Structure formats: structure tokens, C-alpha cells
Amino acid sequence: MREQFAECLKDALKAKDTRRISTVRLIQAAIKDRDIANRGAGKDPVDDDGIKQILAKMIKQREESAKIYEDNGRPELAAQEREEIAVINGFLPEQFSEEKVKEVCAKVISETGAHGLRDMGKCMSVLKERYPGQMDFAKASGIVKDLLK
Template sequence: MLRDKLALALKDSSKADDPVRFCTLRLVHAAIKDRDLAHRASGRDPVSDDDIGQILLKMLKQRKESSRLYEEKGRHDLAAQEREEMAVIREFLPAQLPEEKIREVCASVVEETGAQGLRDMGKCIETLKDRYSGQMDFSKASGVVKEMLK
């Protein structure tokens, strides 16, 4: 289970002398705990591995954007720290599909669902999320599907 793997890595990093890894894993742990509390408050089950994968993807995306902004502003030291954190987060994500494969998968889902226009986009994205949760960036997939349905 991904939650256990993260907890073990957090424990190990607290003993090792790697402050970036430790702080990043603490942030991940806090985000998962926060989502658990939100789920509990609304009467839902604790977060699943798929939910944790989505949390990790969101954190990765935030760091990618921060790194880009830091580079633009000439803060290369902070950009490097963001990239280090991204490397730690990537360790716990399943392998992401390459862009060509995303296009291929989107085309097959559009064909399968019989989508005719942009109004069917939600159906396509929902199918992609069911099949490929944690394996692709759905903002990219959304753009690809939108392009195909125009």
C-alpha cells in the first residue's frame, strides 16, 4: 500500500541526514492526513492509493510551476530545491505515460465512447480517469481530447 510505503520512507528519512527528503515526505504525509480528515468529516472512507496518487501528482505539478517561476526570476537556488522535491515525489508515483501513448489512449477512448463533440468530453475524461488513474496528467489528456473533439 502506498500509504505504508510513504510512512516507511518518512521514518527512514528522519534517521538519515537528508533534510530535503524528510521535509518533502512530511509535506506529503500532511497533505494525505488533511485529505483523510476531509473525507472523515464528510462520512467517506479514508483516502485510497488512487487518491494518494492524485495528491502526489498535484504536489508535483505545484513544484514544477514553482520551479519554472523561480527560474524566470533568477532564483536558481530555489528552483533547484523544487526540482529536488520533485524527484522525491516521483519515487512514489507509478510510471507516467509518454505523450504519444496519451494521444493513442485518448483516441481509443473517444472512439469507444462514441464522442461526437465537446459536450461528450466529460464522458471521455471520466473513462480515462477510471482506467489510467495516476498514470497520466489529466490536464494534458483533457487538451488532447478537446483537440480531437473539435
């Protein structure tokens, strides 16, 4: 994925697409920050799944910011956040539909042998490990919670 970011940055620079340039640079900086933190902890550099988790977190942050901007009467800043979300989404695999999320959650619950709400963390960690960037984990946790009741 790192090569994909470098290629995208090169194309954006040629096209003088300032929003895309700044967003890709933000992505690369976030990945480099995680690499540095991992190096300090004696871990390997971030792999593609870790990058997908970083991208999903960046999208969530921008969605929250856009909502705050809209609530405070700053639609131009909210629009910027949404443009960044669109750029970041271009690097992630397609998001699961709600039906697919329910199906995957049910499968993970049966595989882990979860019986109650105390097993919810175990199920969520498996989902985050297997499907980074492919679903909204806040919604997935609600589905898992409903299925475990």
C-alpha cells in the same frame, strides 16, 4: 502506499536526508488533510488512487512554483522545488509516453461514445479515474480536444 511513505520516512531519517524527510512529511500531511476532509463529508479515507491524484497535484504545484522562482531570478528555490518533484515522482507509477496517452485517449473516446467537445468532460473524468498519476491531464485534455474535433 501509506506503508511505503512510512518506510521511506524511516530510511530518510536514518540517512539524515533532509529534503526527502520534509517532502515525505508534506505528502503525509496532504493525505491526512484529505482524510480529515473526507471524514467530515462522511466518505472513506483516501485510497491509493486518491493518493496518486494528490501526488500528481503536488508535482504540478511544484512545477509552477519552480517556473515562478526561475522567472524571478531565484534558481536556488527552483532547484529545491525540482528536488521535491524528484522525491514525489519516486512514489508514482511511470508516466505514459505521448503515444500511449494518445492511444488511451482514443480508446476512452470510443468506449464512452463521445462525439463532440461537449463530451470532453465525460472523457476526462474516465481518464482521471482510470489513470491517476500516470499522465499529465492538461496535455491529455488537449489530445482529447483534438480527437473530438
